Every structure is written in structure tokens, then in C-alpha cells.
């Protein structure tokens with residue numbers, strides 16, 4: 001065992017620093033990529049202009065701006081805020097500007113290749129952890145941190161400890177990466193990885209979609225980052241720096257072993273993402289709405305999985321099935337391959353690519369007493385609308401069978 | 415005198431300010447009406463400048479929304495005392511100069527208890543007894559005292575840990 005060995009986070013931050021850094025060190029790093037979306041960019045602009053009195057961003061080509069959180073605008077207030085964001089981005093020469101309809105920020109970042117293995121990426125969004133799917137160190141920050149980063153190109157970080165998740169075996173039919181994420185949420189709790197990175201091993205075979213689900217959901221563990229080594233078929237064609245390799249003997253805060261052969265579909269019940277149970281223990285829960293979408297599970301493979309289940313059938317009476325592809329590209333692909341037609345024939349209704357009702361602002365918020373099964377990542381009280389609504393979180397597969405049955409249903413029983 | 419507002423574990427940002435009440439959705443001027451608007455509606459009506467939140471573990475978990483801590487500073491919350499804070503909330507509070515103290519004092523206070531906070535020391539006077547509050551190490555404390563990282567940067571012309579230019 002070599003005490004020189006570093007975790008993936010330590011490697012990325014060491015590379016940025018030009019010297020070895022270790023968990024616990026406080027460092028100032030240059031930030032390779034910044035992502036900011038419509039919801040928080042107005043505050044970023046305010047701090048950038050009025051507090052920092054900054055004029056130019058450090059590098060417009062390292063910054064991406066997305067309009068996804070209320071897209072298209074739902075009110076005069078949001079429309080006005082978007083006008084401000086568009087004007088500012090133009091003024092700053094930010095060409096990576098993804099307006100209404102492109103899709104959810106994190107999904108677009110990865111789809112468009114705006115973040116690469118080994119990079120440090122900040123997003124004004126807690127689910128920036130998703131960029132670990134391509135082997136980047138992605139982390140969420142608030143508006144002032146983003147303003148400072150956009151003005152100076154750098155910011156401080158504490159090098160995180162790492163929890164290693166060793167995954168064995170393969171998913172059984174009907175069980176998917178979302179179930180692994182929810183299982184970890186139940187196991188570790190809302191702060192189980194607070195200030196830490198979650199590093200996944202044994203998933204060389206996993207596709208990019210699954211990687212995005214796993215990395216983005218590490219946010220629900222309180223993690224600073226989630227990362228999967230950029231190796232295996234999914235990583236073919238990626239530009240992986242030669243210094244970014246798994247080093248055996250790196251120091252992990254703890255190691256968790258999960259055997260996928262034993263994993264069953266999982267559900268997070270209201271009102272916390274760690275209130276998780278195997279679906280068999282959830283009981284008979286009637287639903288009013290099923291929502292397939294978000295940065296966690298609104299990708300093509302999720303829509304396809306739902307379409308396979310819904311093919312030739314119709315959602316239960318009194319159930320609304322809302323489908324929001326996570327990006328325009330996914331919408332186009334789902335249109336081209338017939339997935340969308342199958343979903344629409346089954347009774348689905350379609351929303352503009354973006355966050356939709358995930359954050360409870362528009363396009364399908366729930367009312368008092370309503371129950372929604374969502375493929376998203378948060379079910380805190382009031383998250384998707386009324387504080388007296390109830391949100392359950394599960395996979396797209398579970399969502400589809402639930403839409404058919406009208407009650408939360410196990411997709412492996414098909 | 416200040417009033418203690420006692421909360422439990424895992425107070426999430428959707429409780430502090432639901433996404434529907436963001437400045438983006440309404441207006442900046444409204445923000446002071448919204449802290450805990452659904453989770454504890456009397457809070458925004460009765461909280462006084464200088465009041466203190468005492469909570470359990472992982473305060474502020476969830477979103478990166480800086481308007482959550484900003485809603486608390488908008489009503490004058492002087493400090494939050496909890497055994498642990500979620501990481502983005504911690505950074506945001508630091509950037510706003512909102513003082514956080516990582517210590518569990520839930521057993522020593524009660525909801526609505528009148529106390530006195532001495533930020534300079536820092537310590538909290540409860541029923542005639544001072545409870546010492548831990549300060550963050552080094553430059554974090556300095557940045558906090560100066561009103562946040564942005565203020566620190568403006569004052570020093572550099573980020574913490576960097577050499578003077």
C-alpha cells in the first residue's frame with residue numbers, strides 16, 4: 001500500500017494546484033467550468049456588478065448559462081429576469097448560452113461536452129455533482145461564490161475525504177441505477193457524505209445515463225462531489241488526462257460494498273430523500289400524478305424504459321402522466337425512434353425540456369392532498385407544490401408501472 | 415436580549431424558502447416575508463433582528479439557493495447554532511457574513527428562550543450561564559468578521575490563502 005496514492009478528487013485538485021494536496025487541505029483552485037442557470041444568475045449578476053464592481057468575466061468560453069428552471073417563463077417576473085440574464089450574457093460574450101427549451105442545465109452540460117474528465121466545474125446548482133459522470137469534479141455553489149468565481153477564475157475549496165462505493169454484480173431486470181442511488185440515500189442518510197466525495201467503483205460497464213443518475217444523486221447525501229472513474233465503454237472517445245487513474249491504496253474515509261444482484265426497486269417516501277424503503281414495503285399508495293423527467297431521470301433511456309412498459313396500454317383513470325424530456329436532444333431522439341408516440345398514445349402529456357415541476361414552480365405543480373411519484377431527486381415538503389402534497393421518488397420503470405396501475409407498483413413483478 | 419428559535423435535524427432549503435418564493439419568482443423586496451413561510455409561518459412575522467436559530471444536524475441541506483440564508487439575514491437573524499451545516503449553506507452563509515456556530519446546544523436552550531449573544535467572544539448567555547461557541551479556524555473567521563469572502567476579497571485585493579499581490 002502506497003501512501004502516495006490519491007483519490008480521484010485529490011488527483012483533480014492536486015493537478016489544479018500543481019502539487020499534491022490531501023483531504024482536509026484548504027486550497028484556492030482555478031475553476032475550469034462555470035455553469036449558472038436562470039434561477040440564480042440574476043443574483044450572480046447583482047453581486048458581480050454591484051458588490052464586486054467587476055466588468056468582465058474571467059473567460060467567457062469557460063462559462064455556460066442555461067435557461068431551464070422556469071422555461072419558458074411563467075410570469076412577468078421570470079420573463080424580466082430572463083431578459084436581464086440574456087442581456088448580461090451577450091454583454092459578456094458568453095457564447096455557451098442555452099435558452100428556453102435546450103433542457104436541464106446539467107444534462108445539457110454533459111450532452112454538449114461542456115465539461116470534461118479531470119476538470120473542476122462549479123454550478124450555481126446543488127446537482128452540479130452530476131459532472132462526476134464524465135470524471136470531472138463538479139460541485140454546487142451559491143450566487144456570491146459564482147460571482148466571485150466568474151470575476152476571478154478561482155475560489156476556495158476544502159479537499160474532501162472520499163467514501164468509496166464498491167459495486168458488485170449486475171442489476172436484475174427492472175432494477176436500475178436510480179434504485180442504487182435511493183438505496184444509498186436510505187443507507188447513508190441526508191448527511192451521510194457531507195463535505196465528502198462519493199467515488200463509485202466496479203461500474204466500468206455502466207452507460208453515461210446511469211452515471212449521471214448516480215453522480216447527481218450524491219447531492220442528496222450531502223456530498224461535495226460524486227465521481228465515477230472515466231473508464232469503460234461509456235468513456236470511449238473521451239479525452240481523459242493520463243494522470244487521472246484509480247490509484248489503489250488511496251485513503252478512503254469508508255468503503256461501502258453493494259451487491260447489485262441483491263438490490264430491489266427502492267422508493268423514497270415523503271418528506272425526505274433518505275426515507276427510503278424497498279418497494280415491497282411501501283404498501284398500496286394511490287397516485288394522482290406520475291412525473292418522468294429531471295436531471296436525475298429524464299434521459300432517453302428513461303423515456304424508452306417507460307415506453308416499453310406503457311406500449312399498447314393506457315395510464316390508469318385519474319392518473320396524470322407528465323413526461324418532460326431532460327433536453328431538446330432527448331426530445332428529438334425520442335420523437336425519431338417512436339418513444340414519444342408510444343408515451344403519448346398511453347396518455348402521457350408533454351412539457352418543454354427543462355426542470356418543469358421538479359422545483360414546484362410551474363408546468364405540473366401538485367395541490368394539497370395530491371400524491372406524485374416522480375423520477376426526480378427531492379421530495380422535501382413543498383418541493384413540487386403544495387406543502388400538503390406528497391412526493392415519492394423512484395425510477396422511470398417504477399414510474400411507468402405505477403402510471404398503469406394507479407398505485408405505486410413494483411416493476412420487477414411484470 | 416435575543417430570542418431562540420429552535421428547529422430539528424435536516425432543516426432543508428425548501429423549508430427555509432420554498433423554490434416558489436424565490437426572488438426570481440417574486441421580487442427581492444419580498445424576501446423578508448418568506449423565511450419558513452410554510453414550515454413555521456409565525457417565524458417571519460415575529461422574528462426580531464438579533465434573534466438566533468438553534469437547530470439539529472445538517473442545517474440547510476438541499477439546494478444551492480443563496481436566497482435561503484439571505485432570507486434569514488433579511489429578517490436580521492444574528493447567528494445559527496447547530497452541530498453541523500450542509501456544505502453549500504455553509505459557504506453561502508459565510509459569503510453573506512451570517513454567523514454559523516457548529517455546536518449542539520439543543521439540550522441547553524428551549525424554543526423562544528431569551529438569551530444574549532456576544533459575537534466577539536463568541537458566547538451565548540443562557541440562564542446566567544455562558545456557553546462558549548466554537549469559532550472557525552484562521553482565515554474563515556477573518557472572512558466572516560469582514561462580512562464574507564467577497565468583502566474579504568475587496569478589502570485585501572486577493573482571496574484568502576493567496577499571497578499578497
Ligand code: SF4
Pocket residue numbers: 069104105106125127294295296354355358359376377
Ligand atoms: S431538474 Fe430539478 S434537480 Fe435537476 S437542476 Fe432542475 S430543479 Fe434542479
